Amino acid sequence: MTDSLTSSTGSVPAGFDSGDDTLIRVENLVKHFPVKGSGMLARTVAQVQAVDGVSLTIKRGETLGLVGETGCGKSTLARCIAGLIPATSGSVFFEGQNITNLPRQQMRPYRREIQMIFQDPYGALNPRRRVGSIIGDPFAIHNTATGGERKRAVQELMERVGLNPEHFNRFPAEFSGGQRQRIGVARALALRPKLIICDEPVSALDVSIQAQVLNLLADLQQDFGLSYLFIAHDLEVVRHVSHSVTVMYLGRVAESGPGDQVYDHTRHPYSAALLSAAPAADPDAAAERQRIILTGDVPSPINPPMGCRFHPRCPKAEDLCGTTEPVLETKSGDPSTHLTACHFPVQTGEQMARVSRREQR
Amino acid sequence: MSITELQYQASQAESAPVAAIEGRSQWQLTWRRLRSDKVAVASIVVIILVILFAVGAPLVAKLTGHPVDTAYTLTGENSFGNPVGPGTHGFWLGTDEIGRDLLVRIAYGARISLFVGLLTTLFATVFGVTLGLIAGYFGGIIDAILARFFDAALAFPYIVLALALASVFGPSLPIVIGVITFFSWAGISRIVRGQTLSLKEKEYIEAAKSLGAGPWRIMFLDILPNLLGPVLVLATLYIPAAVTFEATLSFLGIGIPEPAPSWGNILSEAQPFYAVAWWYVVFPALALLITTLAFNLLGDGIRDAIDPRTERLFASSKAMRKRGKRANPAQGDLGQPILVGPDIAVNQSFLSGGEV
Numbered sequence: 001m002t003d004s005l006t007s008s009t010g011s012v013p014a015g016f017d018s019g020d021d022t023l024i025r026v027e028n029l030v031k032h033f034p035v036k037g038s039g040m041l042a043r044t045v046a047q048v049q050a051v052d053g054v055s056l057t058i059k060r061g062e063t064l065g066l067v068g069e070t071g072c073g074k075s076t077l078a079r080c081i082a083g084l085i086p087a088t089s090g091s092v093f094f095e096g097q098n099i100t101n102l103p104r105q106q107m108r109p110y111r112r113e114i115q116m117i118f119q120d121p122y123g124a125l126n127p128r129r130r131v132g133s134i135i136g137d138p139f140a141i142h143n144t145a146t147g148g149e150r151k152r153a154v155q156e157l158m159e160r161v162g163l164n165p166e167h168f169n170r171f172p173a174e175f176s177g178g179q180r181q182r183i184g185v186a187r188a189l190a191l192r193p194k195l196i197i198c199d200e201p202v203s204a205l206d207v208s209i210q211a212q213v214l215n216l217l218a219d220l221q222q223d224f225g226l227s228y229l230f231i232a233h234d235l236e237v238v239r240h241v242s243h244s245v246t247v248m249y250l251g252r253v254a255e256s257g258p259g260d261q262v263y264d265h266t267r268h269p270y271s272a273a274l275l276s277a278a279p280a281a282d283p284d285a286a287a288e289r290q291r292i293i294l295t296g297d298v299p300s301p302i303n304p305p306m307g308c309r310f311h312p313r314c315p316k317a318e319d320l321c322g323t324t325e326p327v328l329e330t331k332s333g334d335p336s337t338h339l340t341a342c343h344f345p346v347q348t349g350e351q352m353a354r355v356s357r358r359e360q361r
Numbered sequence: 362m363s364i365t366e367l368q369y370q371a372s373q374a375e376s377a378p379v380a381a382i383e384g385r386s387q388w389q390l391t392w393r394r395l396r397s398d399k400v401a402v403a404s405i406v407v408i409i410l411v412i413l414f415a416v417g418a419p420l421v422a423k424l425t426g427h428p429v430d431t432a433y434t435l436t437g438e439n440s441f442g443n444p445v446g447p448g449t450h451g452f453w454l455g456t457d458e459i460g461r462d463l464l465v466r467i468a469y470g471a472r473i474s475l476f477v478g479l480l481t482t483l484f485a486t487v488f489g490v491t492l493g494l495i496a497g498y499f500g501g502i503i504d505a506i507l508a509r510f511f512d513a514a515l516a517f518p519y520i521v522l523a524l525a526l527a528s529v530f531g532p533s534l535p536i537v538i539g540v541i542t543f544f545s546w547a548g549i550s551r552i553v554r555g556q557t558l559s560l561k562e563k564e565y566i567e568a569a570k571s572l573g574a575g576p577w578r579i580m581f582l583d584i585l586p587n588l589l590g591p592v593l594v595l596a597t598l599y600i601p602a603a604v605t606f607e608a609t610l611s612f613l614g615i616g617i618p619e620p621a622p623s624w625g626n627i628l629s630e631a632q633p634f635y636a637v638a639w640w641y642v643v644f645p646a647l648a649l650l651i652t653t654l655a656f657n658l659l660g661d662g663i664r665d666a667i668d669p670r671t672e673r674l675f676a677s678s679k680a681m682r683k684r685g686k687r688a689n690p691a692q693g694d695l696g697q698p699i700l701v702g703p704d705i706a707v708n709q710s711f712l713s714g715g716e717v
Contacts, residue, residue, distance in 0.1 A: 082571050104575065111573035123564035128387065128586035138572050171387070187568070 023227045024058045024081065024114075024195055029090035031076050035302060046302045050076040052251035053090070055328075058195065061221065063228040065242030065259070067235060067274065071298055073251040074231045078197045081229065082116050083107050094195075112142060115188035119200040121180035125172035131158075131183055132168030138190035157186040161216060178209035185216060189224075197229045202237060214241060235278040239263055244337070247271045250309040251301055253328055257338030265348055267331050267340035270310045308343065316344045391590075394666035401662025407655040411648075415471035422469075425453065427462035429469045430620055434460050444638040455640040457630060463640065466622040467648050473623040474652070477534075478604040481541040485603075486596045488542065489549025490588070494580045496550065497557025508554065514547035520613070527615035537616050541606045549595055553588055560584050590667040597660035601653035608649055624649045 031051040034044040051073040058064045066074050080087045083099065091100045099110050118124035125134055135154045139145040145153050155165035161182040163175075172180055181201060188196050198217070202210040218241065220226055232238050238245060239259055246256040247268065255268035266272045273292040280286040294313045299305050305312050311321035320343050328341040333348075395401050414421070422428050436450040437460025444463075447455045454464040496507035523540045530536055560566065561584065569579050604624075610616030611625025619626060624645045631641040 084567060084570055108573050111571065116568065116571045118564045118568060120564055124568050126565040126583050126587070137569065137574070141572050141574050141578065
């Protein structure tokens with residue numbers, strides 16, 4: 001699987017935000033949640049800047065990995081793209097059509113194209129409905145199949161995702177976590193969408209099951225030419241499945257580019273810290289590795305830091321970082337698809353771990 | 362994590378092995394648990410008997426040979442013009458003050474009482490669930506307006522309204538049904554609204570939205586099935602409350618108008634004869650008591666069957682009682698999403714008094 005992914009990564013033409021093979025383009029997306037005072041007619045006292053000007057592009061048949069720590073706005077971004085919550089500003093283009101904040105009826109045709117797989121396989125399936133009815137829901141909502149036809153379609157889907165089609169009459173509670181996630185995949189697949197947004201699809205699963213579900217997703221991508229927006233905080237998983245990777249920090253994009261570039265020629269200190277925190281499977285490599293331990297907590301998205309949002313925790317921060325916001329741009333020596341928002345990008349081979357060695361005694 | 366979810370997981374933990382073998386639905390499991398509850402089964406039997414009694418009221422009249430509205434001034438009254446006692450002149454439960462057969466009157470009264478009880482509960486449930494879902498799901502200004510409306514309906518002095526309506530339009534069956542419905546739906550609405558508020562944040566609701574499901578589909582296909590348990594329990598407990606409500610209104614003379622018998626207006630007419638004709642009071646009161654008790658016990662049984670966790674709590678409180686300690690009556694209701702109306706509370710305190 002990795003082989004096929006790598007080879008297709010190689011065939012990706014340069015150019016980050018244009019071209020015919022662009023499936024979805026997000027431009028400067030902003031989502032602020034108002035914080036209200038108490039009382040019925042309370043005024044908005046603050047804004048949680050969950051997503052603050054994010055742009056990204058997903059190409060046909062490719063996977064974009066979205067990483068970042070908890071609370072950085074990954075899921076909010078995903079829900080804005082899926083049209084589940086209205087964006088404050090910015091736009092989402094699906095095949096060139098602006099689908100930002102469309103009313104429900106106009107959004108309907110795009111719902112068939114953009115589906116979601118959710119993180120919690122227990123919470124994402126209605127416990128009171130039978131699996132056949134859950135997977136048949138997309139057909140019922142879009143009136144694409146009825147009666148026996150729908151049942152046949154549901155059973156085909158169940159077979160496709162590796163479930164026993166005879167089990168369509170069971171309740172979600174009678175399946176294991178991995179099987180439930182397969183049910184979620186079958187439901188997302190029902191309308192033959194072009195994009196599936198996977199919001200941490202495997203983080204709630206057992207490691208052995210994770211691989212099964214990831215392989216299923218990869219197979220489906222090949223068979224149906226699906227695109228994925230793959231949100232995760234497991235960097236190895238993201239590396240495994242993604243053609244390109246976007247690293248988010250506190251509602252902004254820190255770094256983005258092809259997977260190999262971001263992983264092997266990391267430019268942003270935050271991405272470097274994230275990568276150094278991922279456990280390595282090889283014990284020798286793990287022993288040699290220097291971990292960059294970030295100090296402090298993620299600042300509040302209600303009142304994010306001035307300048308570069310990462311500067312209070314950045315080991316490389318200088319005065320400039322606290323005053324001027326870095327632009328997301330190509331750094332010297334990188335291909336044009338590799339963008340970094342940093343004044344002092346990490347150079348290849350640079351030791352970043354001085355802070356951590358001091359901390360580790 | 363919400364209470365329902367915890368309850369659900371608790372019930373799943375118990376039912377999972379069974380479910381894995383035969384794939385029973387939640388309702389089949391509930392029914393199995395209900396069947397093993399002797400009190401609930403007895404209540405069901407009693408309710409069926411009461412219903413048969415009501416349906417077979419003409420048969421009762423035929424058996425006794427006494428039509429419901431015929432006054433037997435010769436055989437049905439003694440020399441002072443007072444009702445005759447049970448067993449006299451073929452009147453099995455005695456007569457009322459104008460010599461009508463009390464048993465036949467009670468049988469026909471059961472028709473009205475059950476009809477009013479079931480119909481108003483049905484209306485109140487449909488109305489209450491719909492408005493509760495709308496308020497909870499849409500939220501915002503719609504919720505703010507509807508919630509104040511629920512509060513107003515709950516705070517309204519119902520006797521005063523019933524008196525006013527009865528004096529304007531004259532007492533009648535539709536007015537009784539209207540008044541009882543009007544004062545019952547808001548309680549259901551409030552509970553449904555609260556549950557909807559927590560259910561609508563579930564990921565499967567988000568999943569339905571991402572599939573393009575509209576609000577009505579989500580409300581009635583995704584949220585409502587998760588509410589059926591509490592609503593069913595609530596409805597079962599509302600039936601006796603409505604029966605009592607009807608009796609109260611009729612007792613006050615603003616309910617079912619004479620000569621149609623209802624348990625309430627029989628009791629009302631019996632008032633002056635407490636001293637000379639005990640049966641005139643006791644039998645209709647007993648009919649009312651048995652019916653409301655059976656529905657209340659059935660409601661409790663359904664609640665325990667839907668949520669096995671409370672069964673254990675109930676068992677432990679029973680054990681405590683055996684050890685001579687007074688069980689905390691609130692214990693069985695811990696974590697329950699069910700509120701109980703004032704009429705039910707009265708019945709339950711009566712019930713626990715009878716049990717101890």
